[in-house]
Amino acid sequence: MSNRNTEENDDKKKQYIVVYAIMAFLILYVFSITKNFMTTQEVSYNEFLNMIENKEVESVIISSSEIQILKKEDSTNKVKGKMLYTGNVNDPNLVSILTESGVEFKAEPMKNNYIIDFIFDWVIMPIIFFFIIRFFMGKVGRKMGGSPMMGLGKSNAKIYKENDIKITFDDVAGQDEAKESLKEIIDYLNNASKYTSIGAKLPKGALLVGPPGTGKTLLAKAVAGEANVPFLSISGSNFVEMFAGMGAAKVRDLFQEAEKNAPCIIFIDEVDSIGKSRDSQIQTNDEREQTLNQLLTQMDGFDSTKAIVVLAATNRPEILDKALLRPGRFDRRVIVDRPDLKGRIDILKVHSKGVKLGDDVNLEEIAKSTPGAVGADLANIVNEAALRAVKHGREFVMQEDLREAVEVIIAGKEKKDRILSPMEKRIVAFHEVGHALVAALLENTDPVHKITIVPRTMGALGYTMQLPEEEKYLVSKEELTNQIMVMLGGRSAEEEVFNLLSTGASNDIERATKTARSMVTIYGMTDKFDMMALESVQNRYLDGRAVRECSDETSTLIDEEILKIIRTCHESTKKLLRENRDLLDKISEYLLEKETIFGSEFMEFVYDKYPELRDRKNKKVKDANQVIEI
CATH class of the missing domain: 3.30.720.210 (Signal recognition particle alu RNA binding heterodimer, srp9/1)
Structure with a gap:
């Protein structure tokens, strides 16, 4: 916070102290008058x-x-x-x-002055105290927001002066495209005359869109740090007030404050709190709509030559009002998406700058093991690894700390106090090996990295970890079918070996059904519906929930088609495991003995029976290296 804000806070504290002192004196005075009666x-x-x-x-x-x-x-x-x-x-x-x-x-x-005493004690003195309190309350209110209502019309935005922000683009990794989109805004703030001389106008606003944890707020601060201008930060929820008109008053105050500090950047986090579409037929909050209308008016009204840029962040762009996104308001949409492999490596390097790393640390391996992770996840992994190193009495972080941190984030900590019966342990071992064996025998599946039957705190009695060899942006129908077979490998192994159905496959069944549903309703991978879109994805940057867009009759046909895919994959998986029952038994017994085995140990069992799989793997590695050389 700036020195100016600190001084203002001190003044507010002094005013409060005076008000509380007067109120305390008034209470004592009234008490002294009424004491005789009590x-x-x-x-x-x-x-x-x-x-x-x-x-x-x-x-x-x-x-x-x-x-x-x-x-x-x-x-x-x-x-x-x-x-x-x-x-x-x-x-x-x-x-x-x-x-x-x-x-x-x-x-x-x-005494002849009873009436005078009564009037003085019970009329004049209370009136005097009332006006004194009102005077000081009004003074505090004006200090806090130009209103005697204790600053309800004040935006209370955090104001960071030029020297307060130490964050630059060097502190933001994995978002090269987003940084490139914002460099023009930075250049305009530093060299506005270069643009105004040719008649160009700076975009008034830029909307940062992406999943939670990708660094939208950090990126906005980095823009202010690079431009070396004041940064006014406020959350959209701060505009929502109980009293009508207070949200709009806060918007006005925010832009007045920005004009005083121009050139500067206004950053509104979670703008969807006040920017929801007004087209909904459901009854909405009138106060929020007034706040939105005021925001639209202010963005239209402020002078673009004053070099004020409005940045806003949201992970729900689909619900924003269309008037908010039109040219002249939020002209640009900057996507702050999940980082790719290179981005994750860069992010890990940034977050491990202040961490002592051992010589065996390989950040690329950790980046490969965390597909889909965002910056916040990777920062948490590095911190968990550092905590584990301290717990084990080391002065630096080793690779095993980072690997264990990844597993803690994915499945939770090892639950050593959960003791399974011998029968349950066998079922879990065959279940996990069933997943791994199907993944090893099918083509176009991610290789197995680790198999364990040690329970974890997030409910897993064991798990099989697969790590992709490369980043994939397109997935074929065959690959999705193989993924479903791998998910059903655990239940299929239980059926083949123990002839039972346990509750351990609940999560596998849920994920397999979701994948099959997407194949039918979104990806158009069935003959029955051809390329007809039956569902649309809502909240793309949050849970990715799909909303069905078809009749009830079609929904029945969709369920039948999903069941057909699941049933076909289930039968194929059981057949594959039946043909390789010897491998299933051998690897499961080894896992029961070791409790945890890694991919290299597991694949040695598979290569002994199928040497050609080793050749297939070597050929895949060779082809990949040739692509890199080209």
Whole structure:
């Protein structure tokens, strides 16, 4: 935060202290006035005379309207006992009675200003305190947002001055295309005259779109760091207020603050919080729509020559209002997607800069083992590896720490306290080897990296890890079919060996069904529907959920076609394992003994029976090397 923001926060604290002090004084004042009412008790005149006769009275104070009585039992502890009083009935014998009984008494001087005291205590003083509190509340409100309502109209955006941002493009790896798209904005902020002289106008806004964890916020800060301009950061949810019009007031304040700091960058994170489409027929939040309308107006209204750029980030671009995305507002859409292999290697290098690495560390291997991982995942892997190294008493991170960190992220930590019965352990071993053996015997499948029957905290009793040899962007029908067969290999092995159906295949069945459904409804890989689109993907950058777009009759046919694919793959998988039952038994017994085996050990069993598979692998490696040389 800048020094200016720090000073403003100190001023706010001082104002709050003054307000709280005045309120505390007012409470004490009211308490002091009402104390007498809470600590006194009225008695009748007859009771008063009886107390005198019984020698219970220590002293009395006689006034024109009442007699205050202090009992002997209360003279040593006035706080616990209540002060008694009775009305003055102008008894002519009272003085003689008190004198004879030895009671100390005195008369209180007559006061003629009861009404004045009452008006001062209960009317004038409360009014004075009310205006004092209102004065200071209004002053604090103006400090916080130009409103006596404690700054509800203030944007409260975090303002980072030029020297506050140390992040540059060197700290953002794996997003070369996104950085290239933003370099023009940086150049404009630094050399605006070069563009205005030729009549060019800077795009007013750029929308950063991508899955969570890909570095959209980091990239926006890097743009400000490269341009060396102030950076105003705020989340879209901060604009949503309970009071009508406050969100729009925050938008106005944000752009007024930006004009004071121009040239600068405004960054609105999670812009979908206020930018949802207004075309929905469902009743929407009017306050959010007013905020969106104000944002649209401000983006149209601010002077482009002042070099103010609005960056926004979202992972749900499909729900944004069309008016927000038209030219003149968010002119550019910058895709911040999941990094490829080279990008993951670069990201791991960035996050491991401050980590002591051993000589055996190979970041490329870790990058290959994490397809689909985003920057946040890779940063977490490096941190988990460092924590594991400390746990084992080492001063540097080894390759085994990084490998174990990958498995912790994927499947959780080893659950050593979960003890399986011998029968359950055999079922799990054959199940996992079933997956691995099908993957090894089929073409166009990812090679097996590791097989283990050690339970993990995320619920897996064991797992088979496959690592792709290369990045793939197109997948054929044959490859998808083989993937389904690999997923069904575990259940098929259980059926062939133990003739039972267990619950261990639930996740395999779910994934296999999802893949088969995509083949039918999205990829057009069946003869029945040809290339008809039956589903569309929603929330592409989140869960990738598919929404069906067909009639109920067609949905029934889709389910039949999915079942046909699953059934065919299931039968083919069982046949493949039946033909290689000797390998299945041999490898499973070895896994039961070792609990964990790696891909090289596993493949030696397969190569002993099928030497041609080794030749096929060598040929694939040779072809890949020739492609690299070309």
